[in-house]
Amino acid sequence: MRLIHLSLGDFRNYGSLELPLGQGHHLLLGQNGEGKTNVLEAVHLLGTGGSQRASRDAVLVAHDAPGYRVGGRFESDRESRSLRVEVTYQKSGGKKIRIDKEPGRASDLLGAIKVVSFAPSDVELVQESAQVRRRFLDLIGCQLSPKYMTVLREYQRAIRQRNETLAKSFVYSRGKNGASLAREPWTDLVIEHGSELFRRRRHLVDQLSETLRDLSEDAYKGGGPLDVTYDPAVPWDGDDPRPAFEVALADSRDREEAVGYTTCGPHADDVNLKLGGRELRRFGSLGQQQLSAMFLKLAQADLVRTAVGASPILLVDEMFAVLDRQAAEEFLARVEGEGQIILATAQEGWLGELRDRHFHVHHVRAGAIESVTT
Amino acid sequence: MELGSEALGRLIDEFSRLPGIGRKTARRLAFHVLKADLPIVEGFARALVDVKRLVTFCESCHNITQVSPCSLCEDPRRQDVLVCVVEEPSDVLAIEGTGEYRGRYHVLHGVLSPLDGVGPDDLKIKELLARLHESRPTEVILALNPDTEGDATSFYLQKLLAPLGCVVSRIARGIPVGGDLEFADSVTLGRAIQGRERLGE
Ligand SMILES: [Zn+2]
Numbered sequence: 274m275r276l277i278h279l280s281l282g283d284f285r286n287y288g289s290l291e292l293p294l295g296q297g298h299h300l301l302l303g304q305n306g307e308g309k310t311n312v313l314e315a316v317h318l319l320g321t322g323g324s325q326r327a328s329r330d331a332v333l334v335a336h337d338a339p340g341y342r343v344g345g346r347f348e349s350d351r352e353s354r355s356l357r358v359e360v361t362y363q364k365s366g367g368k369k370i371r372i373d374k375e376p377g378r379a380s381d382l383l384g385a386i387k388v389v390s391f392a393p394s395d396v397e398l399v400q401e402s403a404q405v406r407r408r409f410l411d412l413i414g415c416q417l418s419p420k421y422m423t424v425l426r427e428y429q430r431a432i433r434q435r436n437e438t439l440a441k442s443f444v445y446s447r448g449k450n451g452a453s454l455a456r457e458p459w460t461d462l463v464i465e466h467g468s469e470l471f472r473r474r475r476h477l478v479d480q481l482s483e484t485l486r487d488l489s490e491d492a493y494k495g496g497g498p499l500d501v502t503y504d505p506a507v508p509w510d511g512d513d514p515r516p517a518f519e520v521a522l523a524d525s526r527d528r529e530e531a532v533g534y535t536t537c538g539p540h541a542d543d544v545n546l547k548l549g550g551r552e553l554r555r556f557g558s559l560g561q562q563q564l565s566a567m568f569l570k571l572a573q574a575d576l577v578r579t580a581v582g583a584s585p586i587l588l589v590d591e592m593f594a595v596l597d598r599q600a601a602e603e604f605l606a607r608v609e610g611e612g613q614i615i616l617a618t619a620q621e622g623w624l625g626e627l628r629d630r631h632f633h634v635h636h637v638r639a640g641a642i643e644s645v646t647t
Numbered sequence: 648m649e650l651g652s653e654a655l656g657r658l659i660d661e662f663s664r665l666p667g668i669g670r671k672t673a674r675r676l677a678f679h680v681l682k683a684d685l686p687i688v689e690g691f692a693r694a695l696v697d698v699k700r701l702v703t704f705c706e707s708c709h710n711i712t713q714v715s716p717c718s719l720c721e722d723p724r725r726q727d728v729l730v731c732v733v734e735e736p737s738d739v740l741a742i743e744g745t746g747e748y749r750g751r752y753h754v755l756h757g758v759l760s761p762l763d764g765v766g767p768d769d770l771k772i773k774e775l776l777a778r779l780h781e782s783r784p785t786e787v788i789l790a791l792n793p794d795t796e797g798d799a800t801s802f803y804l805q806k807l808l809a810p811l812g813c814v815v816s817r818i819a820r821g822i823p824v825g826g827d828l829e830f831a832d833s834v835t836l837g838r839a840i841q842g843r844e845r846l847g848e
Pocket of ligand 1: 705707
């Protein structure tokens with residue numbers, strides 16, 4: 274799958290942009306702050322329905338504008354039919370997704386378009402809290418299977434509803450045992466969807482672990498391999514997490530009533546990253562952490578490729594800033610034979626190198642793009 | 648007064664109280680009323696008052712009706728042994744549209760949703776229990792929408808109804824995900840009712 278045309282309206286620092294993208298890979302060259310990353314962010318938005326940098330859509334809107342528009346035309350490797358995707362947002366009216374002019378949802382985007390984003394901030398996957406790693410896992414899960422997305426969404430909805438009965442138990446405490454009676458159906462749903470989510474995450478981490486080991490075998494000069502293990506909020510034996518989850522929820526009852534929310538469940542999961550058997554977060558050097566984060570993203574691309582039988586679009590932001598020359602070249606060698614790459618950098622030193630690798634060059638300056646015709 | 652008329656201002660206020668109507672739309676509607684012919688406006692006003700005066704809820708099934716008990720509850724040809732539980736009066740219409748169901752109904756007027764402040768006491772659940780204790784049907788069909796809230800409400804009712812000893816079933820999930828019963832086409836919905844599954848076995 275590749276992007277053949279990108280169009281932006283009032284998005285970040287772009288007033289209006291029409292960017293045709295021909296066959297092959299693309300290099301966005303420009304100084305920091307000129308708008309390279311915003312282009313990658315827009316393509317990521319088309320593939321996932323959200324931004325990896327901003328949690329609110331309002332910040333994506335260009336200064337003073339009422340909303341933004343991001344449109345893309347994609348072409349699949351196998352069929353010549355193109356797909357038109359549009360995400361629009363109005364400060365007053367919210368977000369709308371259209372796929373070939375039909376209204377759609379984020380899950381439709383995740384199903385139709387596969388993107389994998391690389392950025393220096395990926396190191397947060399190693400360094401930051403479990404929430405960052407859960408989001409990463411869930412993104413892969415949703416890209417691999419629409420069912421994963423359904424389970425995740427229903428679990429999150431059930432948890433929110435259940436938390437409401439914990440936070441406001443006084444409202445529901447009419448009559449004897451009123452509060453716990455009112456909570457019961459939500460507990461049932463949390464157990465049902467939560468058990469399914471536990472099971473799916475375990476399977477996902479197993480796949481990720483296998484792929485990571487293969488990819489990173491020789492990359493750490495004897496320091497490897499890189500491995501990832503699942504650290505579920507409720508450990509279980511055997512195939513079915515349900516019995517263990519039921520017990521854990523029952524045991525945490527006093528605690529959750531005191532704090533006012535559900536304390537145990539897949540929303541408290543984590544994964545452990547280990548390099549050569551040692552915990553990467555605590556013992557890895559910054560260089561090792563950055564390299565590992567990159568391998569996590571490469572593994573994501575690999576899993577998506579295997580699952581859908583086509584390469585995802587790789588959005589690569591300033592990786593040359595965090596990888597040494599050799600690692601950067603190895604990275605390029607790994608990915609260049611795959612699907613479309615859109616790469617952004619401020620380092621002109623790479624220009625010759627990337628031209629040799631058949632990257633089309635686009636100069637980015639102050640929210641405008643000048644494509645070099647070859 | 649900015650509009651030069653206190654009556655017009657009041658009408659705009661009333662319109663803007665309706666769900667989904669902002670100030671701007673309310674003003675447009677009010678000016679529309681102002682331009683319309685008097686008999687049309689009088690008809691509209693009468694319809695508003697009549698709906699409040701004449702339409703009421705059936706004391707038995709809680710569906711909307713002009714006479715309580717409603718015609719569906721009174722109809723001797725319908726089976727008392729089947730009771731179908733739905734969220735809204737519009738769901739009764741949808742199921743009637745299939746022609747596949749000849750039992751009685753019970754309208755909950757919503758589903759459990761703590762986030763919206765809706766608990767069991769806010770729905771017609773006590774009324775359902777009282778009614779079932781009396782009429783003792785052989786089967787209760789839960790025909791709630793297949794979303795998180797519909798699921799939770801079904802779980803809740805299933806447990807509550809267990810002591811009655813009747814069969815509790817749910818309509819088959821042949822309905823498109825996220826699709827409300829109201830919008831499911833009648834063939835699909837008809838099939839979902841016929842293919843209903845027993846719960847708790
Ligand atoms: Zn009735």
